[in-house]
Amino acid sequence: MKKFLTPFKVGLVVIGSVVAFILMYNIVDTSLDDNKGTYTTYAIFDDVTGLVARGEVQMAGIKIGEVESIELLQGKAQVKVVMRIEGRVKLKEGEPPTDKSVNYWKDGATVSKKQASPIVGTSFLDITPGVKGRDMKDGDEIKNVDKSGGFDSLFKKFEKITSDISQVTDSLAKTFGSEEGQRSLQKILERLEEIANTIGRFINENEQRFTSIVTNAEGITGDVKVLTSDAREDMRTILSDAQAITREVRYIVGQSGADVQEGLGSLKGTLQRLSTTLDSLNYSLQNVSEITDKINEGDGSLGQLINDPTLADSTEKLVDDVGSFVNRIVRLKTIVELRSEYYGRQSALKNTIGLRLQPTDDKYYLVEFIDDPRGRTRLTQSTATSTDPGKPVVVREENVQTTDDFKFSIQIAKRWGFFTGRFGIIESSGGVGGNLNFFEDEVELRFDMFDFGEAVNPRLRISTAYSPLEYVFVVGGVDDIFNSETFDFFLGAMLRFNDEDLITILSSAPAPSFN
Amino acid sequence: MGSGEGVDTTSTKQPSSGKGASNPAADPEQLAAGDGPPSAPDKPLSPFLASSKAAIEAVGSWTISGVEHIGQFSLMVFETLLMALRPPYRIGILFQSMEDVGVGALFIVLLTGLFTGMVMSLQGVLAFAIFNAEALVGGSTAVALIRELGPVLTGLMVSGRSGSSMATTLGTMRVSEQIDAMEVMAVNSLQYLVAPRIVATVMMMPLLTVLFDFVGMAGAYFVAVKVMGVDGGIFLDKIKGFVEPMDIIKGAIKGGVFGMSISTLSCYRGYFAAGGAKGVGEATTSAVVMSSISILVLNYFLDLVLW
Numbered sequence: 001m002k003k004f005l006t007p008f009k010v011g012l013v014v015i016g017s018v019v020a021f022i023l024m025y026n027i028v029d030t031s032l033d034d035n036k037g038t039y040t041t042y043a044i045f046d047d048v049t050g051l052v053a054r055g056e057v058q059m060a061g062i063k064i065g066e067v068e069s070i071e072l073l074q075g076k077a078q079v080k081v082v083m084r085i086e087g088r089v090k091l092k093e094g095e096p097p098t099d100k101s102v103n104y105w106k107d108g109a110t111v112s113k114k115q116a117s118p119i120v121g122t123s124f125l126d127i128t129p130g131v132k133g134r135d136m137k138d139g140d141e142i143k144n145v146d147k148s149g150g151f152d153s154l155f156k157k158f159e160k161i162t163s164d165i166s167q168v169t170d171s172l173a174k175t176f177g178s179e180e181g182q183r184s185l186q187k188i189l190e191r192l193e194e195i196a197n198t199i200g201r202f203i204n205e206n207e208q209r210f211t212s213i214v215t216n217a218e219g220i221t222g223d224v225k226v227l228t229s230d231a232r233e234d235m236r237t238i239l240s241d242a243q244a245i246t247r248e249v250r251y252i253v254g255q256s257g258a259d260v261q262e263g264l265g266s267l268k269g270t271l272q273r274l275s276t277t278l279d280s281l282n283y284s285l286q287n288v289s290e291i292t293d294k295i296n297e298g299d300g301s302l303g304q305l306i307n308d309p310t311l312a313d314s315t316e317k318l319v320d321d322v323g324s325f326v327n328r329i330v331r332l333k334t335i336v337e338l339r340s341e342y343y344g345r346q347s348a349l350k351n352t353i354g355l356r357l358q359p360t361d362d363k364y365y366l367v368e369f370i371d372d373p374r375g376r377t378r379l380t381q382s383t384a385t386s387t388d389p390g391k392p393v394v395v396r397e398e399n400v401q402t403t404d405d406f407k408f409s410i411q412i413a414k415r416w417g418f419f420t421g422r423f424g425i426i427e428s429s430g431g432v433g434g435n436l437n438f439f440e441d442e443v444e445l446r447f448d449m450f451d452f453g454e455a456v457n458p459r460l461r462i463s464t465a466y467s468p469l470e471y472v473f474v475v476g477g478v479d480d481i482f483n484s485e486t487f488d489f490f491l492g493a494m495l496r497f498n499d500e501d502l503i504t505i506l507s508s509a510p511a512p513s514f515n
Numbered sequence: 516m517g518s519g520e521g522v523d524t525t526s527t528k529q530p531s532s533g534k535g536a537s538n539p540a541a542d543p544e545q546l547a548a549g550d551g552p553p554s555a556p557d558k559p560l561s562p563f564l565a566s567s568k569a570a571i572e573a574v575g576s577w578t579i580s581g582v583e584h585i586g587q588f589s590l591m592v593f594e595t596l597l598m599a600l601r602p603p604y605r606i607g608i609l610f611q612s613m614e615d616v617g618v619g620a621l622f623i624v625l626l627t628g629l630f631t632g633m634v635m636s637l638q639g640v641l642a643f644a645i646f647n648a649e650a651l652v653g654g655s656t657a658v659a660l661i662r663e664l665g666p667v668l669t670g671l672m673v674s675g676r677s678g679s680s681m682a683t684t685l686g687t688m689r690v691s692e693q694i695d696a697m698e699v700m701a702v703n704s705l706q707y708l709v710a711p712r713i714v715a716t717v718m719m720m721p722l723l724t725v726l727f728d729f730v731g732m733a734g735a736y737f738v739a740v741k742v743m744g745v746d747g748g749i750f751l752d753k754i755k756g757f758v759e760p761m762d763i764i765k766g767a768i769k770g771g772v773f774g775m776s777i778s779t780l781s782c783y784r785g786y787f788a789a790g791g792a793k794g795v796g797e798a799t800t801s802a803v804v805m806s807s808i809s810i811l812v813l814n815y816f817l818d819l820v821l822w
Contacts, residue, residue, distance in 0.1 A: 006610045009618045017722035020729035021763060027732075027751060028657070028758040 022438070030063075036087035039138040040068060043111045043145050048079045050115060050123035057083050057125045064089045067125065083111075083125065092130035094143065105143040107132035112146030223292060238288050245281045249274065333358040334499040337368075341475060341492030348373030350490070354409075362416070368409040370427055374486070375402045426450035431458075442467045446477075457482030463490070471495055591705065591786065592779050598706035599714055605707065612715035616778075617723065620676040624669050624723050625730050631664055632656065632731030636738040640745060649743070653750035654757030656735040661758055661766050662822070665728040667814050670773035673720060674806040678781035681712050682802035685785030686795035694786070709786060713778040720774030721767035728766060765821045772817060776809040 045051075048070055057065035065085035073080055085091070094108015109130035116122045127142070136142070175181050203210065335356035342349055351371045358364035380399045386392070411424035411433070420435040431450025437443070444465040451459040463477025473494035480486045560568065639652035685708060688694050694704045732754075739745040781802040788798035 006607075006614045010610055010613045013617045013621060013719070013722055013726075017725045017729075021725045021767075024661075024725070024729055024732065024763055025760050028754055028763065029760050030755045031760075 026439075038065070038084050038087055039136075040082055040084050041091065041136055041138075041140050041142050042080055042082045043142040044073070045079045045081055045113065045145060046077070046147060048081060048113065048123075051081065051113060051125070052122065055122070055124055057085065057127060059089065059127050059129065064127070081125070085127075090129065091127065091136040091142065093133035093136055093140065094130050095132055103143065105133070108144055109136065109142050110144035110146055111142045234288075234291055238284055241284050242281060245277055245284070248277055331359060333364075335364075336497045337494060338496075339475065339492065339494040341490040343373060343479070343488050343490045345488045346373055350492075362414060364413050364415075366409065366411040366413055366422065366424075370407040370409065372407055372427065375405060422448075429453070444473070459483070459486075465494060471497060587787065588779070588783050591709070591783055595705045595709045595713060595779075595782075598703055599710035601706070605711065608707070609711045609715055612711040613719055615680065616673065616677045616712075616716050616774075617719035619680075620673045620719075620723060621726070623676055624672050624727050627668055627672055628660075628665070628727035628730040629734040631668060632660060632734035633738045635659060635664075635731075636735035637743070639735075640739055640743040649739075649745050650749040650753055652739050652745060652753075653735070654753040656739075657732060657754045657758045658762075660731040660735070661728050661762050662818075663814070665731065665766050666724050666769035666773055667810060669720065669724045669727045669770055670777060670810040671807055673716070673723065673774070674777045674781070674803055674810065677716065678777045678806050679799050679803050681778065681781040682785035682788070682799040683795060685709070685782055686788030686798040689786060689788045690791055690795055704786075709782045712782055713775065716774040716778035717771050718774075720770040720777075724767050724770030725763065728763065768821065769814065769817050772813060773810050776813055777806040780806045780809060 051067060051070060053067055053069055055067040056063050057067060065083050068082045068084045070082075071080050072078075091109040092107070094105030097104055097106070107130055110128045112126050113123050114126050116124055130144075333356075335358060337352070337354035337356065339352040339354070340349060341352075350373055352368055354366060354368035356364045356366050380401065382397045382399070384395045384397070386395060405428075407428040409424070409426045409428075411422045411426065413420050413422040413435075415421075418437050420437065422433040422435070425431070426433060426448050427450055429451045431448060431452070433446070433448035433450075436445040438445075445462070446465065447460065447462045449458050449460045459479070460481045461477060461479045462481065463475055465473040465475045467473045473496060474492075475494050476491045477489070479488045479490060635656045636652055639656055640649050643649045643651050643655075685694075688708070694708070697704045697707065736747070736750060739750055740747040784798040784802035784805070785795075788794045790797075
């Protein structure tokens with residue numbers, strides 16, 4: 001026992017420390033995302049105070065690279081800063097300047113030095129990618145260097161502002177500091193006081209009128225607002241009517257000017273027409289007043305619409321609901337898995353097609369259809385009594401039947417960090433399982449325990465999947481570890497697509513026509 | 516040649532180390548009696564000269580014994596490393612030593628790590644709160660733990676727990692003449708007793724260091740995030756800004772070097788212990804003191820080399 005325990009305990013310490021190392025390594029690992037490789041660019045700065053090698057290079061607040069080296073250019077007070085940038089980030093060179101004296105490449109990538117925080121004093125580089133020109137390659141120079149950014153320049157500006165302020169105060173002191181200045185200041189203050197007094201008196205005397213003016217103005221603007229915003233269509237008709245009427249009045253007045261010369265006979269008729277016209281104008285304006293009154297009181301559909309707050313509330317709620325529903329649909333990820341495994345002892349292929357519905361990052365539903373060479377084993381027992389003297393009285397028959405059925409799995413899974421727990425039906429029998437994901441899900445360790453009733457021990461399967469390429473996994477593992485007769489090992493491959501791939505496939509596939 | 520040399524080394528060196536205490540007094544007298552001309556009578560020296568002479572003699576003998584210790588130590592380490600590479604390989608004994616160092620010290624190392632991380636975090640939050648920069652506590656604790664405190668405190672704990680046990684075991688075997696008996700049976704005692712302990716300590720120290728770091732960081736996270744209310748995401752993110760992956764490996768390398776110094780010094784002290792039970796006690800004390808000092812001094816020089 002002792003002999004067994006010693007290596008076991010030592011092994012536990014070794015495994016524990018390796019796991020601890022991997023976890024800590026993942027936490028502190030800041031290496032660049034070099035799926036698509038990295039490339040270097042450089043820029044020439046006048047001042048790199050606070051910038052260090054291995055410092056961050058950011059774009060819009062996201063780390064996209066590191067400062068690789070900082071070196072002083074020979075014979076110049078300038079510094080060459082070499083940056084290593086992730087391959088997925090494309091920088092544009094911009095268009096070369098037409099004027100040789102200007103060293104600015106239009107619409108090209110720009111780099112500026114920014115201070116991370118005023119206390120710690122470290123700086124980082126911020127790059128904007130640019131929009132025109134060719135993509136930058138390894139070893140290219142970022143021509144546009146922004147020299148204004150950061151706290152350094154801010155402090156310089158402060159310095160300038162304070163010197164400006166001191167100049168102003170100096171001249172003020174010169175103006176008002178002298179005796180003459182003080183006297184004139186005194187005079188100005190006296191005049192100011194006088195003016196203020198006059199204004200105060202004026203306002204006091206006319207307070208009543210000011211109040212009524214302000215109230216009137218308020219009322220007018222309120223009415224106009226209601227009219228213009230709510231009864232726009234009515235207003236337009238009414239105003240066009242009024243316009244027509246005034247045009248007519250003008251015409252009549254113009255005509256009546258001629259009538260005077262011709263004789264006073266037609267003047268009466270003309271004035272009568274004018275009176276009728278003015279009456280109808282009066283009537284129109286009365287209508288406007290009535291409509292606005294009704295709207296204010298909440299009569300009619302327009303009034304109700306404007307005055308009823310519940311409508312606005314329900315509209316808002318409806319928009320919210322639609323928003324959250326759309327969000328939920330957008331969030332739902334669909335992942336399709338196709339898995340083929342070759343079982344060594346049975347020399348047979350096992351194929352699985354699976355569908356993952358993932359509403360949030362830490363939860364998914366897994367539906368799988370499995371074509372298992374082991375099939376499905378059913379054990380039936382039957383007991384028969386017989387009266388035939390040649391046979392035993394009771395015959396018990398055990399029948400083990402293996403059918404080549406499809407099996408299915410339906411599981412609900414929840415993820416905590418690198419561990420995912422699964423629960424549900426596994427290969428047509430209740431079971432539990434789990435996944436351990438490492439290295440950004442490139443390596444997946446998976447275990448399933450199910451079939452608790454079929455054999456003495458439950459069926460435990462442990463498999464590892466490694467993804468050497470995107471979408472493609474190499475799978476290997478052992479099946480039914482506890483049952484030595486049915487124990488098996490397997491090796492295979494898995495394809496895993498997510499819904500973005502599906503969207504690409506579906507959108508590029510020809511649409512069915514219904515002609 | 517191997518086993519014969521081993522016997523030879525120990526048998527020639529043991530008397531000299533055993534005589535260490537009486538050497539300063541005995542040797543000069545012998546020299547004076549043997550080599551001095553017979554015409555020089557025993558003229559009493561003036562008190563000043565006598566005390567100066569004693570002081571100079573003390574310095575001399577101290578120097579001689581120091582150099583002697585260094586030589587003996589170097590020879591033992593060299594021979595042990597040589598022996599460790601030669602068959603027979605006793606895997607069982609190696610595992611036994613690994614259990615003794617690794618598993619035996621595990622609990623105390625984890626406990627120290629947990630509370631070190633927790634207290635660093637607690638004080639860090641309080642101190643950084645002055646600048647309103649509590650978020651930095653994750654990074655600063657991680658740097659302190661992974662680069663310095665992890666290896667050093669693990670080393671101190673292992674030297675107290677396992678180094679002392681090595682010195683006592685070997686010392687007892689030496690004074691009860693078990694080591695001599697082993698040599699008589701033509702078993703190389705360095706290969707059988709010392710080599711597995713050194714190899715096991717060098718192998719287990721990096722692992723214990725990593726575990727210390729991990730448990731310390733977990734304790735720091737718990738105190739900062741769950742007790743003091745620092746944002747968990749920022750706590751972890753700031754660690755990235757301060758610590759590089761290579762730091763963990765360098766910390767583990769430091770642990771390995773400390774393991775080497777702890778095991779060699781402790782085994783040296785125990786292996787050459789003399790003077791009965793008292794000698795074993797002295798050897799143990801001196802083993803722990805020397806390995807602790809060596810850890811602190813080595814730590815500085817390793818920092819210079821590694822960072």
